[in-house]
Structures are given as structure tokens and as C-alpha cells.
Amino acid sequence: MSAFIFDDCIFSKDLKVECDRQGLVSTQRLEDDLRGKEDCIVLPAIVNRGSVLVTEDRRMAEENAEFLSNDHPGLLVVASEESTKTLTGRLVRAILNRLKSVLPNWHSVTMRNSIVEVTQRTVFVYHADRGTIHYDRHMPLDDPKMLEDLVTILNRNASKPWSRTLPTGAE
Amino acid sequence: MNDRHGAGNAPQEGTQHLAHLTSRSSRVARRPKALPWGSGRARLVESWGTEGPPGAAPEGLHEEYLGWAAQVSADWLEQQKRAGAVDYHIVGHVWLMQRLLSAARDLTQLITLDPAVRGGVPVLTGTRLPLARIFAEVAENRPLSEIAEDLELPAESLMQVFRALAGSLERPYAR
Numbered sequence: 001m002s003a004f005i006f007d008d009c010i011f012s013k014d015l016k017v018e019c020d021r022q023g024l025v026s027t028q029r030l031e032d033d034l035r036g037k038e039d040c041i042v043l044p045a046i047v048n049r050g051s052v053l054v055t056e057d058r059r060m061a062e063e064n065a066e067f068l069s070n071d072h073p074g075l076l077v078v079a080s081e082e083s084t085k086t087l088t089g090r091l092v093r094a095i096l097n098r099l100k101s102v103l104p105n106w107h108s109v110t111m112r113n114s115i116v117e118v119t120q121r122t123v124f125v126y127h128a129d130r131g132t133i134h135y136d137r138h139m140p141l142d143d144p145k146m147l148e149d150l151v152t153i154l155n156r157n158a159s160k161p162w163s164r165t166l167p168t169g170a171e
Numbered sequence: 172m173n174d175r176h177g178a179g180n181a182p183q184e185g186t187q188h189l190a191h192l193t194s195r196s197s198r199v200a201r202r203p204k205a206l207p208w209g210s211g212r213a214r215l216v217e218s219w220g221t222e223g224p225p226g227a228a229p230e231g232l233h234e235e236y237l238g239w240a241a242q243v244s245a246d247w248l249e250q251q252k253r254a255g256a257v258d259y260h261i262v263g264h265v266w267l268m269q270r271l272l273s274a275a276r277d278l279t280q281l282i283t284l285d286p287a288v289r290g291g292v293p294v295l296t297g298t299r300l301p302l303a304r305i306f307a308e309v310a311e312n313r314p315l316s317e318i319a320e321d322l323e324l325p326a327e328s329l330m331q332v333f334r335a336l337a338g339s340l341e342r343p344y345a346r
Contacts, residue, residue: 007299008294008298008299008300009289009294009299009300009301009304011322011323012321012322013320013321013322013323014321029323030299035297035298035299036283036288036294036296036297036298036299037288037299038285038287038288039287039288039289039290040287042299056301057289057290057292057299059289059290059291060289060290063290086301086303086304086306086307087304087307088304088307088308088311089308089321089322090311
């Protein structure tokens with residue numbers, strides 16, 4: 001069973017209860033010792049615990065990409081596509097429920113080595129390599145090919161093909 | 172405090188580009204080039220008509236202007252008002268920005284502004300919870316007690332934020 005940790009910024013009891021009720025993944029709130037801590041402390045701590053971090057903080061990945069450059073369990077960023085619409089617990093649940101509805105096997109889909117950003121209408125996939133975030137693809141949630149494309153790109157990232165394409169002698 | 176600005180709030184470091192606004196004894200409130208004065212200002216006042224400003228800042232009322240409003244000293248503004256050099260709407264902006272600045276001072280104990288925490292988004296101290304989310308939750312018509320329970324936070328910590336804001340807006344406008 002995959003494990004997800006909710007960042008403080010995205011946590012709500014209702015969200016956790018809803019996820020737990022489904023019983024498909026294990027969820028947890030960010031531990032007390034990490035609450036209020038810097039991004040560069042939170043991110044590696046969660047990565048080392050082998051859980052997917054669910055956050056609304058997209059900058060966390062951008063500014064701490066070095067912690068995501070080796071094997072990591074994945075990062076799920078929930079964001080609002082409308083810049084004037086601040087994320088609330090209700091909006092986060094709506095966005096995640098939409099993703100779950102178009103990706104019925106979401107709980108068994110690997111997010112390993114991927115940074116997945118989901119909004120009201122779109123899923124973006126990125127990966128980190130040598131301290132830099134690289135864009136992979138984005139897919140509208142209402143695109144019939146979205147499911148296939150998303151699973152393909154997530155599986156590809158899980159195997160880290162970019163780490164095998166380094167030129168000889170690099171690093 | 173800076174004599175140029177009387178006993179009020181003098182412009183702070185890092186706002187040198189705004190200094191000329193308050194350094195002259197001109198009867199006209201000076202401004203940086205990009206401010207919506209001139210035709211922009213006329214449009215602004217025109218758009219408000221006789222009913223006063225709308226709820227949201229009119230288009231063209233950009234950050235530099237609001238930054239200026241936050242820096243102007245109360246005494247300097249009073250002099251300008253007496254001299255008839257600034258209009259009522261400008262006084263309103265200045266008042267609002269200064270009250271918000273005052274709220275920010277009160278809120279410094281309650282919020283954390285750290286580029287390393289949540290990328291610098293203001294968060295409730297001791298958490299990684301953005302303040303913006305609390306307001307957005309309230310705007311969804313949720314009671315503070317319910318929000319606190321959902322976020323597993325003491326309701327008191329949320330109430331303090333609102334008390335600080337309320338306190339900052341108690342002062343009368345344009346007396």
C-alpha cells in the first residue's frame with residue numbers, strides 16, 4: 001500500500017478521513033517535528049521515509065530539486081489553475097477527487113521519481129535530474145488519452161531513463 | 172522621525188525611489204513616473220464617480236502606487252490635505268495602506284515570513300499553513316471553529332489573526 005504524507009499547507013482532517021475511508025493508501029499528516037520547518041528539511045525527511053509528499057508548494061520542488069535527483073517516492077503538488085482562487089480544503093478535495101475519477105487505479109500507479117502537479121483541469125509531470133526540474137508532459141484531465149499518457153510517463157520516470165543517458169565520463 | 176515627513180512614518184530603507192515624493196514642499200503630491208496619476212488618476216476618480224471607491228482596487232491601481240501610499244507620513248499627508256494638494260481618494264488609499272501596514276506589524280508575532288518555509292508565503296507561526304488559506308476558508312463561509320478543527324489547530328491561533336486585523340482597522344478615516 002502506497003504511503004502519502006500531507007504537508008501542513010494542504011492537510012485537512014476531512015481530506016484524511018476521506019482518503020482513509022477508501023482504504024486504498026495509507027495517509028499521514030506531516031509529523032509534529034517537521035511542522036513549521038524549512039522546505040529543505042521537510043522534503044529530504046519525507047523522501048527518506050519513502051512516502052509521497054502531497055503539498056501545494058510547487059516552489060519546494062523547484063528550489064530543492066537536489067533532494068529529488070536521486071531515487072525518490074514522488075511528489076504530488078495540488079495547485080489552483082486560477083491564480084485568484086486560493087486553495088482551500090474543499091478545493092483540494094475536489095481536485096484530488098477529479099484526478100481519482102479519471103485515474104481509477106490512482107492508488108496503484110507509481111509516482112516514483114515523478115513530480116506530479118494536478119490542477120482543476122490539467123496534470124503536469126516533471127522529474128528532477130542533477131538539481132534541476134525538467135518538464136515531461138502535461139495532459140488535460142478531460143483528454144481521453146490522458147490516462148494512457150500519464151501512466152506511460154510515470155512508468156518511464158520510475159525507471160529513471162535519464163540517469164542512463166549520461167554521456168560517458170559525466171559525473 | 173524624519174523631519175521632512177513630520178512625526179509620522181518616514182519612508183524606510185529600500186524605498187529611495189519614492190523619497191522624492193515626500194521630500195518637496197510642493198503643493199502637489201509627487202509620484203514615480205509609473206503611477207496612475209495624470210490620465211490614469213483621472214480615470215481612477217472618474218470610475219469611482221460620486222459613490223466612492225468600489226470594493227476592489229480599480230484597474231491601474233498598481234503595487235508601486237500602493238507602496239507609495241504605505242510610506243507617506245500621516246503629517247505630510249495632513250499638510251497636503253490642508254493645502255488642497257491631494258484629493259479625497261488619495262487620502263483614502265494612504266489611510267488604508269497605512270492601516271494594513273499597522274496590521275502587518277501586529278501580525279508579525281503570529282505569522283512567519285521566511286523564504287525557506289513554504290517558499291516565503293506567509294504562514295501561521297509554527298506551521299507551514301499559509302495565512303491565505305485561512306482567509307480563503309473563511310470566505311467559503313466556514314466558521315473559524317470548524318476550520319480550526321479541520322486543520323487540527325487551536326481556534327485561538329486563528330482568532331488572533333482576525334483580532335489583529337480588526338484592531339488595525341479601528342482607527343477613523345480621514346479626520
